[in-house]
Amino acid sequence: MSNEKFANIVVAIDGSDLSKRAADYAISLAKEQNAKVSAVAVVKFHQTDAFRGSTATLEKFVRKQAEIAQRWLDSARNKAEKENVRFESRVIKTRTNIPEEIIKYAMDKRSDLIIMGTRGRTGFKKVLLGSVASAVVTHAGCPVMVIR
Numbered sequence: 292m293s294n295e296k297f298a299n300i301v302v303a304i305d306g307s308d309l310s311k312r313a314a315d316y317a318i319s320l321a322k323e324q325n326a327k328v329s330a331v332a333v334v335k336f337h338q339t340d341a342f343r344g345s346t347a348t349l350e351k352f353v354r355k356q357a358e359i360a361q362r363w364l365d366s367a368r369n370k371a372e373k374e375n376v377r378f379e380s381r382v383i384k385t386r387t388n389i390p391e392e393i394i395k396y397a398m399d400k401r402s403d404l405i406i407m408g409t410r411g412r413t414g415f416k417k418v419l420l421g422s423v424a425s426a427v428v429t430h431a432g433c434p435v436m437v438i439r
Contacts, residue, residue, distance in 0.1 A: 295434075297326045297403040303393045303427070304332050306363045309408025313438040314367040317406045321376045329400045330367050330380040332360035333389045357382045390426035402433050409439040 302317035304310045314330060321328045334356045336349065364380035371378035383392050397405050409424055428435045 295403075297321075297324050299329065299400055299402045299404075300326050301329045301331060301393070301397040301400055301402040301405045302367070303405065303407040303423075304330050304360075304363045304367060305408075306332075306359065307408055309438060310363075311366075313406045313408045313436075315370065316436075316438055318367070318371050318374055318376050318378075320404075320406075321371070322374045326403075327377040327379070328367075328371055329396070329402065330364050330378065331383060331393060331396045332364055332380075333383045333385060333392045334360050335385055335387075335389055353384055357384055388426070389423050390430065393423070393427050394431050397431060397433060404433060405431055405435045407435070407437060409437050 297320065300317050300321050302310075302314050304314050317328050317330075320326065334353060336353050336356070360382045364382065368378050368380060381396065383396065385392050393405065393407070405427060407424055407427060409421060424435075424437050428437065
């Protein structure tokens, strides 16, 4: 893989330390290869969340989570700008599954590579590869680099 050139790198960020390391690595690799980084943060809310309160409460919850996710992306953007790396980002709000949204985003961006952490904020320390990373590795149409 060391001889492979990448033009479009997608990095999935969920606020975990490993996803921040993945973002740093994506930016470094993009700088080295003059590639573009497209960062994505997926905010998932369950249908059952709607039953915990009013629709307005659910919308407020989702909006707050999206604002937090945007801060993660903005932090990565600041690092990319310091390194003169082309960067774009998107927060995706969904009721479907997170791996599916990451893969769809990578396809839309015509990604050559997806970079993500081995496990995210909900990962268990004893799990070697988190369920989101495992699903992306299994189903993505491009190479996936998992950072630990």
